[in-house]
Amino acid sequence: MADADLVTTAAVDTDPDTLTCRQFVELVTDYLEGALSPDERARFETHLLGCDDCPIYLDQMRQTIRTLGALSEEGLAPAAKAELLTIFRDWNRG
Amino acid sequence: MSIDERIAERNPTAPDHAAADHLLVAALRAGEEAAFVAILERYQAPMVRLATLYVRERAVAEEVVQETWIGVLRGIDGFEERSSFKTWLFRILTNQAKRRGAREGRSVPFSALARAEADGSDPAVDPERFVPPGRENAGHWAAELTEWRQTPEDRFVSGETHARAKAAIAGLPPAQRAVITLRDVDGLTAEEVCQALDLTQGNQRVLLHRARSKVRGALERNGEEA
Numbered sequence: 001m002a003d004a005d006l007v008t009t010a011a012v013d014t015d016p017d018t019l020t021c022r023q024f025v026e027l028v029t030d031y032l033e034g035a036l037s038p039d040e041r042a043r044f045e046t047h048l049l050g051c052d053d054c055p056i057y058l059d060q061m062r063q064t065i066r067t068l069g070a071l072s073e074e075g076l077a078p079a080a081k082a083e084l085l086t087i088f089r090d091w092n093r094g
Numbered sequence: 095m096s097i098d099e100r101i102a103e104r105n106p107t108a109p110d111h112a113a114a115d116h117l118l119v120a121a122l123r124a125g126e127e128a129a130f131v132a133i134l135e136r137y138q139a140p141m142v143r144l145a146t147l148y149v150r151e152r153a154v155a156e157e158v159v160q161e162t163w164i165g166v167l168r169g170i171d172g173f174e175e176r177s178s179f180k181t182w183l184f185r186i187l188t189n190q191a192k193r194r195g196a197r198e199g200r201s202v203p204f205s206a207l208a209r210a211e212a213d214g215s216d217p218a219v220d221p222e223r224f225v226p227p228g229r230e231n232a233g234h235w236a237a238e239l240t241e242w243r244q245t246p247e248d249r250f251v252s253g254e255t256h257a258r259a260k261a262a263i264a265g266l267p268p269a270q271r272a273v274i275t276l277r278d279v280d281g282l283t284a285e286e287v288c289q290a291l292d293l294t295q296g297n298q299r300v301l302l303h304r305a306r307s308k309v310r311g312a313l314e315r316n317g318e319e320a
Binding site for chain 1: 138140163295
């Protein structure tokens with residue numbers, strides 16, 4: 001790319017067959033959600049194979065999602081539980 | 095990871111939720127208290143979180159959730175299982191919460207917030223991180239990304255990371271916070287979130303994307319570069 005001039009760079013920028021990293025990061029969620037068209041997905045995956053950094057970015061997004069999944073707090077306060085069980089037992093008898 | 099593996103990961107075979115749901119509903123109809131407790135423990139916290147999107151106070155949200163459980167018990171015999179149990183449950187909750195919210199005169203409807211937050215430009219990554227237009231490699235990362243080397247076992251189970259992720263979520267605009275909480279924390283599907291929050295699939299994805307991108311950015315800033 002050492003001999004690339006402004007004209008060819010601009011052409012690369014707007015080439016409909018390639019993505020820049022800046023465009024790539026905006027497609028990550030659509031990719032993970034399976035919402036890209038087959039063409040868009042092909043461009044996304046082509047970029048992924050040819051880029052050193054975007055696979056790291058995608059992996060960080062996946063790690064972020066995993067982290068969020070580990071935040072889930074289940075369970076309920078004993079008072080709420082007792083109240084709801086009373087409701088349940090009444091319903092069950094009725 | 096190969097492309098095929100990535101595709102497989104993107105569309106994992108869904109666990110057999112339908113069969114599990116069916117058993118749960120049957121047990122509930124049969125009046126099995128253990129089944130009711132299991133459902134309560136699974137859904138109470140996400141339901142309260144969802145209800146607080148529609149009513150102001152947590153105490154009111156808890157009342158709405160209690161009314162929802164009463165509605166569930168009354169309606170379980172008539173539930174035809176054409177949707178998942180969770181979808182049905184969250185639909186009852188949303189209806190109750192909206193009615194209550196309307197009574198309280200909550201001023202900005204959620205749908206308006208969601209539209210406003212999904213609108214306009216909100217880059218996933220600070221544009222400064224990319225080579226500016228007109229230069230060689232325009233639009234590519236200006237500096238190499240650093241891998242988060244820690245494995246999920248050490249980095250992502252740490253209380254510190256959890257605290258950062260929670261703080262990042264708390265700092266999000268309300269509709270983005272709602273979507274990422276329901277999707278990524280509570281594990282609802284895209285369809286379930288659209289139904290619960292009255293969102294289009296497209297807006298749901300935009301809100302999720304903006305929210306996830308910000309949380310990633312917060313974890314990155316607090317991690318390697320701090």
